[in-house]
Amino acid sequence: MSAQSDPKKIVGMALTVIGLLLLAFGVIKGIASPSDVDENKGINLIGTNKTNDLKLDALAVIIGWLAILIGPALWFGETPTVIRKAAGR
């Protein structure tokens, strides 16, 4: 681990952990205490379709999702050894 890459790894780790927590919060809230219910489809809703307010649970899921997409890439960084080996590197 080079000194230069440390901040990148720390940001990646933070994004991953925060992302997972946010996603878990939204997903659990969707079952345990949904913001709204869609009567036509008979389903719980994360967020609401009755107003244009961005509910906290919907925001948590979306921000968590995007954070998880990029977090581990920064955290673990370099190409895995197994792929390098496959390419003869």
Add this chain to the structure above:
Amino acid sequence: MVPAIALVAVIILIYVAAYLYYGKRILNEKVVRASVERETPAITKFDGVDYVPANRYVLFGHHFASIAGAGPIVGPAIAMAYGWFLPLAWVLFGNVFIGAVHDYLALMASVRYGGISIVSISENVMGRAARYLFLIYVLFALILVYAAFGSIAAKLFSLDPRVATLSILFMPIALFLGFMMYRMRIDIRIATIISAILVILAFIYSYNVGITIGQFNPKLSPEEGGWIAYHRWLIIIGIYSILAASLPVWYLLQPRDYANAYMLWAGLAFIIVGLIFVGTRTLQAPAYTSFSPNIIAGQPTPFWPAIPLIIACGSLSGFHSLVASGTTSKQLANELDALFVGYGGMLTEGALSSFAVIIPISLAWQAPELIQMGVIPEDKNILALGAIQRYQVGYGYVMASTLDNFGIQFATAYKVFTLFAALILSMYIMTTLDTSTRLARFTWQELMDWIEPKAPSLYKVLTNKWVASFIVVFVGTALAYPVIVVKTVETPQGPVPVYDAAFQAIWPAFAGTNQMLAAIALMTSALWVYLILKARGLYGALIIVPAVALWITVTAGLAWWLIKVAPVLPAIQKIGAGSMTLFSLVLSIILMVLFVISLLRGRAAVR
């Protein structure tokens, strides 16, 4: 009256024969002469980001999920207005003799040229001018792909929040799959089983919980607040696409598309089993309705030359050549995998159109159960529904009828499998979005190469992967953002506008540009086969004749669209889609001239 099972058997036989004889014996062994000895660019140019060798099944997953999109589903569903025979014939013929050949040759040509795109290959066979013209054309086509599919995805998420939930939950599962395969080095079979269980759990969750980010009432105008959710999703999808297209392929793209392929296999396996169970039933749709039913913009739409503008990916698609020579060729570990990935991937896509769209819709045509449930209006047939709905209803109907035999309530099974059908569609659209962004980034970077010697710093900024992805997504989102009035309906209260998402305006331009791209890419591949591989006689003709025939058909189709359809469209479509189509036509004619000159030069050189 044709029993469904007989048709299924004939289609499978055609595909097996095409793969083993036309694909393997002729293309793979006689024309391209693929060899395990020749190292691929994934090995020779390995960089850990774009050039990364992949397992053939993983790569098949990526390639298939990227090329599938909404095309093999929406196109055949629209074309059912001709009856089932003509769309099926076009899918099978186009698939075997044009689409799969086009995909395989684009992949192999790129591999032989070190992983460069089909566009850059055109420079080698048609000269530098052709390359820049082709690059502009491709960039334009990819932005249209992004705009059309981004618009469809945003509308799908807004309409059914459950689809948004699973699409979001699927990504972390795919990342975890990649982590298990590449970091934890867990056996690929065990990793696959674990992620399959997680996907099933996510499906069950999504079946009960949807995610929504505002109001969506397509009957209202954007000013009245009816399209807030659509616009928000469009922006979120844009951020996703920039991130996903800039990350290394091994990180998200490979595991996500590998998992996607399992969704496809599951979807195809379910429907084939379903078709076996209900196979003794005869197709209820007419085999043939008319050569020119009212389809595009409500105008009489002749099967020839308009069919390529309707059925794209299920039969052939130019976008595939960009995927094949863009991301797939850079991940091919072995030349022998190309047949399975390139030719096989395209046949699978045709199978999806045939088994999951054309035959189910034909069976569900006027099913009493669907009329009773209020899905199909009384005294009408399935054509009364929109294209995506036809596919969902057909799929759900076949599966529910099958499970009915096992005591599972028709309505419950129907609800589960119509959602499952929507999810398959959504997975493909999301993949197409980030792949098209990645490919557009490559194209943009290639297009800017003339700046490098003159202003290296500017070149570095313009071709930075984040900057390049942002430019593409920004333009695509801007095109997809407007909500348009597609028609006005007379009511007792006066005329009422009907609103729809921008893909309604973009689709004809996207379809025409895409099919013309296929013709140009196939002509480029044909020149490569003729001039470089020296495949002459019957083998050369097998590729050159379909390429020219396709070019003539698409040119006639676009001209028909400009003359017959464009004048009746609203101004935004007439000007927007019309100018794009005209631009496509002019470029394609110039490229055709370059193709003929190169071919004649090649022949002269041989003599």
